[in-house]
Amino acid sequence: xxxxxxxxxxxxxxxxxxxxxxxxxxxxxxxxxxxxxxxxxxxxxxxxxxxxxxxxxxxxxxxxxxxxxxxxxxxxxxxxxxxxxxxxxxxxxxxxxxxxxxxxxxxxxxxxxxxxxxxxxxxxxxxxxxxxxxxxxxxxxxxxxxxxxxxxxxxxxxxxxxxxxxxxxxxxxxxxxxxxxxxxxxxxxxxxxxxxxxxxxxxxxxxxxxxxxxxxxxxxxxxxxxxxxxxxxxxxxxxxxxxxxxxxxxxxxxxxxxxxxxxxxxxxxxxxxxxxxxxxxxxxxxxxxxxxxxxxxxxxxxxxxxxxxxxxxxxxxxxxxxxxxxxxxxxxxxxxxxxxxxxxxxxxxxxxxxxxxxxxxxxxxxxxxxxxxxxxxxxxxxxxxxxxxxxxxxxxxxxxxxxxxxxxxxxxxxxxxxxxxxxxxxxxxxxx
Numbered sequence: 001x002x003x004x005x006x007x008x009x010x011x012x013x014x015x016x017x018x019x020x021x022x023x024x025x026x027x028x029x030x031x032x033x034x035x036x037x038x039x040x041x042x043x044x045x046x047x048x049x050x051x052x053x054x055x056x057x058x059x060x061x062x063x064x065x066x067x068x069x070x071x072x073x074x075x076x077x078x079x080x081x082x083x084x085x086x087x088x089x090x091x092x093x094x095x096x097x098x099x100x101x102x103x104x105x106x107x108x109x110x111x112x113x114x115x116x117x118x119x120x121x122x123x124x125x126x127x128x129x130x131x132x133x134x135x136x137x138x139x140x141x142x143x144x145x146x147x148x149x150x151x152x153x154x155x156x157x158x159x160x161x162x163x164x165x166x167x168x169x170x171x172x173x174x175x176x177x178x179x180x181x182x183x184x185x186x187x188x189x190x191x192x193x194x195x196x197x198x199x200x201x202x203x204x205x206x207x208x209x210x211x212x213x214x215x216x217x218x219x220x221x222x223x224x225x226x227x228x229x230x231x232x233x234x235x236x237x238x239x240x241x242x243x244x245x246x247x248x249x250x251x252x253x254x255x256x257x258x259x260x261x262x263x264x265x266x267x268x269x270x271x272x273x274x275x276x277x278x279x280x281x282x283x284x285x286x287x288x289x290x291x292x293x294x295x296x297x298x299x300x301x302x303x304x305x306x307x308x309x310x311x312x313x314x315x316x317x318x319x320x321x322x323x324x325x326x327x328x329x330x331x332x333x334x335x336x337x338x339x340x341x342x343x344x345x346x347x348x349x350x351x352x353x354x355x356x357x358x359x360x361x362x363x364x365x366x367x368x369x370x371x372x373x374x375x376x377x378x379x380x381x382x383x384x385x386x387x388x389x390x391x392x393x394x395x396x397x398x399x400x401x402x403x404x405x406x407x408x409x410x411x412x413x414x415x416x417x418x419x420x421x422x423x424x425x426x427x428x429x430x431x432x
Contacts, residue, residue, distance in 0.1 A: 027158030030167060032214035034174040037151065039208035040144075041175035043109070043201040045182030047140050048073070048374075049256050049281070050197075051133070053186065053273050056260040057194040059130050064385055066257030067378040073137040074253055074374030080145020081368040087146070097217035098150060103209055105147045112139045113202030116195050128195055136198060145371060150219070152349075158220030162295075168350055169292025176285045176342070183278035191270040233299060238355050240304040241347035243415045246373035248307070248344040250411055251315045251337070253377020254404070258319065265323050266330070279331040280314070280338035287342035303347055310340025312412060320401045380407045 046054075055061035055069060091101065115135055120128040152171075159167050186197050259277045268276065297303050314337025321330050384403035 026216055026220045027163075028154045028216060028220065029214050030170060032211040033155060033167075034170055036208050036211035036215075037171060037174040038178040039204055039211070040106070040147070040151075041178035042182045042185070043113070043140070043205045044144060044175070045179030045281070046186060046197055046201050047137060048077075048144075049179065049252070050182055050186055050274060050277075051137060052257045053190060053260050053277070054194045054197060055133065056264075056273075057190045057270055058127050058133075061260075063258055063261050063381065066260070067381040067385070069134070069137060070253060070257045070378035071375055071382070072134070073141050074371055074378065076138045076141030077145040078368055078371035078375060080142040080147075081149060081371050082145075084146040084149050088150070098219060099212055099215050099217050102147060102150055102215075103212055105143050106205055106209055109140060109143050110202045110206045112136055113198050113205065117199040120195065126193075133195070133198075141371075145368075153219040154215060165295060165298075165350065166292065168346075169288065172288040172342075172346060172349070173285060173292060176281060176288050179281045180278050180285055183274040183281060187271050187274045190273060231299060233301075234351060234355060237299070237301070237304065237347065238351040241307075241344060241351055243418060244304055244307055244311070244344040245348035245370065246376070247412055247415045248311050248341045249370050249373025250376045250380065251311055251373075251408065252341060253374040254380050254408065255315060255318060255337070255377070257378060257381060262318065262321070262330070266327055268327065276327065276331065277334070279334035280341065283335040283338035284342040284345075287339050288346065291342075291346050297346075298350075303343055307340045307343035307347065308412070308416075310336050311344065312340075312408070314338070314340055315408060316405055319404050376411070380404065380411065383407060 051073070052061070052066045052070070055066060059065075061069070088098070088101070091098075113136060116128040116132040119132050120126065123129075155167055155171050156164060182201075185200075186194075189197050260273060263273050263276050266276075291297060314333050314335070317333030318330065318337060321333055381404065384400055384407055387403045388399040
């Protein structure tokens with residue numbers, strides 16, 4: 001199938017990239033959009049992927065506690081992403097503009113981010129009770145699960161073809177670079193005042209409200225292609241990338257709670273934990289930057305294969321990395337994982353925006369797939385811990401590593417099987 005479609009998709013895509021009218025005047029300005037995305041992604045990086053280092057530093061959470069926290073954090077994200085479409089449809093009868101809804105979501109997030117510090121001051125303690133961080137995690141999961149699909153509808157509305165491709169690339173660079181910055185900004189406070197990190201990002205998110213003044217009251221209407229129709233092979237690619245996307249986040253959800261323990265085995269200072277862990281989010285930014293400027297990957301079937309190999313290989317190298325291999329071997333494995341994660345994300349978002357409706361429901365499906373993967377990762381980790389038993393607490397952790405890799409291999413195998421079945425189903429369309 002790949003050989004039959006390689007020439008035609010590229011010709012069609014070249015025509016689309018040259019479309020003169022690929023952006024409408026009412027499209028959301030990219031400057032305010034990118035600043036908004038960057039500021040809010042700092043908090044997302046701190047809570048969704050960096051919170052496990054905070055929990056390790058402040059409350060001595062181990063892998064089991066981190067996996068449990070991650071499960072609730074990511075499950076709440078799924079709930080938010082799946083509810084945003086129905087909630088927004090009910091909103092239409094109230095005449096409340098979408099921009100005001102986004103502002104309300106950010107205001108609530110900011111208030112919740114301040115709860116740990118205010119509680120600590122009230123009780124006269126340095127480290128607030130752990131329930132305050134649980135409140136931050138679960139509330140943040142629901143609210144960001146709702147906010148990001150709306151943001152993506154503002155991004156894609158009024159754009160198609162080359163304009164949509166460029167906007168999506170800049171969007172990916174903005175949020176992923178902010179996650180890298182969050183990891184490095186957290187580092188100096190991890191050893192002394194880890195919970196202060198959450199307080200700081202509260203003010204960062206609040207400042208993003210200023211960007212909303214340049215947003216339209218409602219996301220602009222999605223544009224249909226003005227040149228030629230999408231090649232049929234893009235439907236197949238969407239299926240594969242929509243399978244890869246949750247797989248990538250399954251691995252991310254499994255590896256993020258585990259990274260504090262993996263890095264701790266190397267005997268590094270606490271302040272170096274998040275900079276080392278940032279290797280995978282940094283390589284992700286590099287891939288986003290390259291692919292934002294290079295459009296030849298559109299319609300190519302090598303991309304999902306490369307994404308899958310990098311995801312699985314990088315994950316396996318990170319989890320099973322022996323201490324004797326050293327810190328740079330761990331950094332290399334994490335970087336490979338980040339490349340795979342970036343490729344899966346780019347493909348899933350681009351084809352979803354081009355072939356889907358690119359409105360709140362389409363973004364909600366995209367974010368819900370992310371949440372499903374994130375939530376499944378801690379489940380795999382907990383299952384591996386249970387299966388390995390006391391061996392998981394030993395110095396080498398060989399039994400836990402074996403169970404972890406075996407369960408991940410099962411998930412990847414099932415995803416490949418599901419992709420084969422779906423792509424062979426007769427009568428499949430791009431909008432199915």
